[in-house]
Amino acid sequence: MAEVSLQGEQRVFMTGNEVVAWAAVAAKVDIMYGYPITPQNEIMHYWTRLAPKYGKRFLQTEDEISAGFTMLGGVMTGRKSFTATAGPGNVLMQESAVMAEMMRLPAVYVIQQRGGPSTATVIYAQQELTLTCFGGNGEGHRIVYSTATHQELFDYTLKAFNAAWTYRFPTFVLGDGYQAKMREPLTIYDAESKGVKLVPTEPMVGEFKPGKQFRHLRNTYNTEEELYEVVMANQRDWDAMAPKVVEWFEKDCQDADVVFVCHGVVSRAAMGAIDELRAQGKKVGLFRPITVRPFPEKQLADAVKNAKKVVVAESAYGQLLKMVQVAVCGGKAEIVPMLRPGIGITTEELVEEYNKL
Amino acid sequence: MQELKENNVLQPAMPECWNEETKPHKFCPGCGHGIILKALGEVIDELDIKDKIVFGCDIGCSLLSWDFFACDSVQTHHGRTTPVITGMKRANTDIVGIAYMGDGGGYAIGSQHLFNAAVRGEKITIILCNNCNYGMTGGQMAPTTLPGMKTETSPYGRDVEQTGYPTKGPEMVAAVAPEGAYVARGTIANVRQLKGFIKKALENQIAGNGISFVECLSSCPTNWRTNAKQTWEFVEKDMAQYFKVGELRTPQAKEGK
Numbered sequence: 001m002a003e004v005s006l007q008g009e010q011r012v013f014m015t016g017n018e019v020v021a022w023a024a025v026a027a028k029v030d031i032m033y034g035y036p037i038t039p040q041n042e043i044m045h046y047w048t049r050l051a052p053k054y055g056k057r058f059l060q061t062e063d064e065i066s067a068g069f070t071m072l073g074g075v076m077t078g079r080k081s082f083t084a085t086a087g088p089g090n091v092l093m094q095e096s097a098v099m100a101e102m103m104r105l106p107a108v109y110v111i112q113q114r115g116g117p118s119t120a121t122v123i124y125a126q127q128e129l130t131l132t133c134f135g136g137n138g139e140g141h142r143i144v145y146s147t148a149t150h151q152e153l154f155d156y157t158l159k160a161f162n163a164a165w166t167y168r169f170p171t172f173v174l175g176d177g178y179q180a181k182m183r184e185p186l187t188i189y190d191a192e193s194k195g196v197k198l199v200p201t202e203p204m205v206g207e208f209k210p211g212k213q214f215r216h217l218r219n220t221y222n223t224e225e226e227l228y229e230v231v232m233a234n235q236r237d238w239d240a241m242a243p244k245v246v247e248w249f250e251k252d253c254q255d256a257d258v259v260f261v262c263h264g265v266v267s268r269a270a271m272g273a274i275d276e277l278r279a280q281g282k283k284v285g286l287f288r289p290i291t292v293r294p295f296p297e298k299q300l301a302d303a304v305k306n307a308k309k310v311v312v313a314e315s316a317y318g319q320l321l322k323m324v325q326v327a328v329c330g331g332k333a334e335i336v337p338m339l340r341p342g343i344g345i346t347t348e349e350l351v352e353e354y355n356k357l
Numbered sequence: 358m359q360e361l362k363e364n365n366v367l368q369p370a371m372p373e374c375w376n377e378e379t380k381p382h383k384f385c386p387g388c389g390h391g392i393i394l395k396a397l398g399e400v401i402d403e404l405d406i407k408d409k410i411v412f413g414c415d416i417g418c419s420l421l422s423w424d425f426f427a428c429d430s431v432q433t434h435h436g437r438t439t440p441v442i443t444g445m446k447r448a449n450t451d452i453v454g455i456a457y458m459g460d461g462g463g464y465a466i467g468s469q470h471l472f473n474a475a476v477r478g479e480k481i482t483i484i485l486c487n488n489c490n491y492g493m494t495g496g497q498m499a500p501t502t503l504p505g506m507k508t509e510t511s512p513y514g515r516d517v518e519q520t521g522y523p524t525k526g527p528e529m530v531a532a533v534a535p536e537g538a539y540v541a542r543g544t545i546a547n548v549r550q551l552k553g554f555i556k557k558a559l560e561n562q563i564a565g566n567g568i569s570f571v572e573c574l575s576s577c578p579t580n581w582r583t584n585a586k587q588t589w590e591f592v593e594k595d596m597a598q599y600f601k602v603g604e605l606r607t608p609q610a611k612e613g614k
Contacts (some may be wrong), residue, residue, distance in 0.1 A: 031448050059447050062473035066440040069433065073444025076431060077411075081448060099434055205429035206411045206445060206452045214376075216424040218432040220416065 009189040016179040019150045020084065020110050021046030022188050023157035028198055030079040031057040033070040037089040038122040039177035040112040044084070064089035068096025068107075075105050076217070078203030080161060084110035086177070088119055090128050091135070097170050098136035102219040104234065106164035106201075110157065110173045112180040115342040124177040125342040126264055126315040130322075132172050133293040139231060141238050143171040143245055144293040146263040151186040153179060156290075158191060165199040167241045174292065176315075178265050178344065238294075246299070247290035252278060253303040256285030258354060259333070261300065261324050262313045263289050265344075270313065272347030277354060284354065289323075297327035304333050309357055313338040313345050372398030374407045376427040383421040385492075387588055389545040389575030390418060393486055394425055396552040397455075400559055401428070409453045413442045415462035418492040422457060436467025443470075443479045453562060454481040461491050464500035464524040471530070471570075478535040478567040482558045485526060485570070488577040489596065496580030500524035503599055508580075523599060530570045531605040537567025540606040544574035546593045547602070554604065566608040574600055 004012055006026055014022070020043045024032065032051070034044040048058050061067040067083045074081035085093055090111050100107040113128040115121030134140040143163050145156040157173050164171040191198050205215055221227040249267070251274055253259050260270045267288040277284045287303045289296050304310050310333045314320040317339045325335060338345070338353050371380065375398050384390045401407055410428040414420050416435035423432035433441045442454040463471050463485040471483065490508050491497040497510040501523045505514040531540040539561040543551030551573060558569035574596045578588045 033444060033447075057447060059444070061440065062469050065437070066443075066470055066473070069437045069440035070444030070447065072433075073441040073446075074448035075444075076441075077445045077449040077452065079448035081444070095434060095437070099437075203449075205431055206409075206449055207429075208408050208451065210408075212408070214427050214429050216430045216432075218420075218423045219434075220420055220423070220432055 004188070006188065006190045008193045009187050011185065012188055013183060013185050014150065015042060015181055015183050016150055016153050016175060017042035017112070017181070018046045019153045019186060019188070020157050020173070021050055023154045024082060025050055025054055025056070026154070026188065026191055027158050027161040028080060029056065029082055029161065031059065031074050031081050033059050033061055033067045033074065033081065033083045035061050035064045035067045035085065035089060037064070037086050039114055039180040040084040040086050040110065042180070043110060064092035065095055068093040071107055072096055072100060072105055075107050076204045077206045078201045080201050082108040082110065082161070084112065086112045087114040087116050087128065090131055094131065094135035097142060098138045099219055100170035101136070101138045101141040101234070102230070103217055104168040105170065106168050107170040108160050108164050109170065111175065113174065113176040121342065122177065124315065124344060126176065126266065127319065127341060128174070129292060129316060129319040132174050139235065140293060141169050141234050142293060143167070143169055143291065144174050145172070145290060146174045146292045147179060148265050148267050148288070149186070150179070150184045154186055154188055158196060162199045163245055165201055167237070167245070169238070169241070174264065176264060242294035245291060246294050246296045248296040248299050249288040249290060250299070250303050251286045253285035253287055254306065255283055256307055257283045258309045258311060258357060259285045259287055259304045259307045260311045260313060260350065261287045261320070263292055263320055266313055266315060269345050269347045270350055273350035273354065276347065276351055282354070292323070295323050295327065300324065300327040301331060304328055304331060307333045309334050309336050311336045311338055311353060313350060313353070315340050315343055315345060317341040371395070372402045374398050374401045374426050374428055376424055379424045382425060384418065385579045387576060387578035387585065388418070389488060389573070390422065390486060392545040392548060393484065393551070393573045393575060394422055396548055397484065397555050398426065399552060400556045401426070403556065404559055404563070406453050406559070406563070409451065410455060411442065411445055411452050412455045412457065413438045415458035415467070417459040417461055417494070419457050419459050419462065419486060436462050436465070436470065438462060439467055439470040439474050439483060442481050443474055446479065446481050453559065456481060456483045458483070458485055459492070460485060460487045460499050460501040460524070460526070464526050471526070472533065475530040475534045475538070475568050475570065478537060480562055480565055480567060482562045482569040484555065484558070485572045486575045487526070487572050487600065488575040490577055490580050492577050492580055503595060525600065527570060527572045527605050530568070534568050534606065537608045538606045539566070539569040539608055541604045542572045542574070542600060542602050544592060544597060544602050545576060546574070546589065546597070557607070561608055564608070572600070574602065
């Protein structure tokens with residue numbers, strides 16, 4: 001097998017975790033901070049093999065709290081930094097994520113969801129949706145991309161660094177154990193060869209220029225009013241940013257009687273179901289939020305405005321459902337939940353669900 | 358005036374690296390933080406590293422130092438200063454990283470970070486203020502509360518049968534850090550010595566030897582409910598009796614010799 005490199009474009013056959021490591025190389029990441037937890041381990045395994053070849057660094061920390069905060073330290077020096085985790089590790093990393101929200105730090109987290117809550121399984125779930133979007137004592141000022149394919153894992157990992165450094169909100173790539181471990185073909189590429197411009201970084205502290213202004217960063221405030229001003233300024237930036245970063249995918253929704261709403265790998269099963277049911281002449285469509293935070297609420301409301309039923313299919317018990325309920329509140333479509341916490345959803349099951357409607 | 362200063366006859370009132378805009382500082386009257394930070398400030402001046410410093414502080418009283426110096430600074434979550442400064446130093450080795458925290462941030466909530474940074478020999482300087490209690494939250498028992506000492510959560514005195522003995526942080530760091538570490542315990546009751554320890558700790562980082570850790574015995578008259586005389590007696594006698602002042606590790610001394 002030819003050696004993989006990032007010269008131009010290259011067709012490869014990889015696991016999702018390997019894809020993330022290559023995407024980080026493509027994003028010209030300086031350093032990864034990590035702590036072992038399944039199913040994201042191989043991101044670190046591949047990164048530690050690739051990093052020395054590209055002059056990059058790695059630190060294995062004592063836990064996920066430390067991985068999150070050491071990453072914030074790296075980010076503050078203006079070095080492109082990231083971490084990856086899952087499940088209970090994701091819980092621990094929320095502490096750093098809320099500091100990143102409040103201090104507007106361009107931290108990048110890759111989450112390969114495992115079964116939860118608690119330790120649960122090490123395989124698959126979509127039960128970290130709420131945690132990843134809103135976990136923490138803040139307002140959920142973070143960008144979350146939910147990927148479905150290995151190509152997307154590569155593309156959106158690359159994009160996550162650009163979004164984080166453009167808007168200065170923490171950014172998450174939300175994958176899962178199936179994506180992490182399965183192998184499929186994709187194209188990896190050098191960003192410039194595809195016309196993808198890498199957003200430059202800059203240090204927030206530790207910039208040694210003569211006569212520089214020193215900077216004090218904090219996330220503790222003296223009064224409620226002072227805090228209010230900071231949070232509202234962040235909220236205004238968030239509101240201005242959200243329409244620019246929101247992404248979604250829809251197929252055959254405008255004439256559909258029934259619209260499936262899914263995110264992540266479940267939407268791949270839904271794509272199969274749509275094709276199968278359309279071939280039978282059934283009017284079905286698919287709506288898939290790619291950014292689950294910010295959520296494409298208006299786009300979803302528009303996509304289902306002619307539908308009679310909206311089937312929300314997810315490998316969790318109603319986490320996506322709540323977001324959909326908010327988005328289509330007041331619409332005429334009936335919402336039909338298809339909730340399978342921790343369990344994968346197949347094309348056949350979606351077709352079967354449709355036939356029961 | 359300049360001549361006098363150069364002749365070391367008259368010391369400047371405050372270190373040059375102090376941020377004048379935030380002075381007088383925000384610590385309680387009688388608090389030891391100001392003394393420790395003055396010693397640190399003088400060392401920063403003497404080593405001329407003001408433009409290379411990133412000063413990180415924790416939550417607790419130490420967070421009041423977030424804008425204390427005319428140097429880059431960052432205030433983090435409780436217990437997380439060590440990993441933040443570690444992350445900076447790992448990403449940019451040109452930085453002189455100082456993690457400043459209290460005994461809660463270093464020995465309780467952040468103990469795993471301190472321990473592991475020590476084990477890894479992170480090339481950062483950690484300065485920890487030991488005042489035998491949690492000051493900012495109102496005087497609860499801390500890892501360093503002395504046996505029999507009354508606090509808000511040990512109102513009848515710390516019972517070591519229930520809560521164990523006070524944490525000896527420098528001893529722990531000295532025991533686990535690899536060669537090249539500098540570990541010392543100073544006290545605000547001997548500022549000249551304390552300043553010497555802090556200077557060696559920063560020089561050790563600049564030399565790239567290994568982790569540098571200085572615990573500073575400090576005072577908290579507000580929560581101790583002590584007057585000036587009682588405060589100094591507690592620092593100089595009670596604390597110094599349990600927490601032995603001195604150098605525990607130097608990079609020059611070979612382990613086991």
